[in-house]
Amino acid sequence: xxxxxxxSLIAAITALTGTGALAQTPPxxxxxxIHATVVSVDRQQFTVDLRYATPGSGPVTRHTFALANHxxxxxxxxxxxVDGTADTTQKVWTLSNVNVESDKPLGGQSSP
Numbered sequence: 596x597x598x599x600x601x602x603s604l605i606a607a608i609t610a611l612t613g614t615g616a617l618a619q620t621p622p623x624x625x626x627x628x629i630h631a632t633v634v635s636v637d638r639q640q641f642t643v644d645l646r647y648a649t650p651g652s653g654p655v656t657r658h659t660f661a662l663a664n665h666x667x668x669x670x671x672x673x674x675x676x677v678d679g680t681a682d683t684t685q686k687v688w689t690l691s692n693v694n695v696e697s698d699k700p701l702g703g704q705s706s707p
Contacts, residue, residue, distance in 0.1 A: 628681075
């Protein structure tokens with residue numbers, strides 16, 4: 596009897612969450628690698644404005660990202676070249692796994 600109740604509870608949770616996973620993390624296909632130059636940093640809002648080219652050699656674009664790890668705001672400054680992972684599935688795009696490659700653009704580049 597107890598096993599049936601437990602299985603029913605697991606089935607109900609799976610049906611409510613859709614996948615059985617309680618965490619709301621996007622699938623890996625929704626995450627985009629970003630190589631960018633920092634344009635500005637808002638330390639109060641924990642956001643960073645980046646200039647980057649989209650994968651597949653698109654034109655250089657500029658976008659504001661919320662930082663998944665608020666401590667990253669302490670390491671970023673205008674002109675730094677960074678790598679990260681962007682979650683673009685939400686209204687506010689989020690940048691995670693931030694790695695600072697250089698404190699200034701390589702070879703005087705103004706874009707990545």
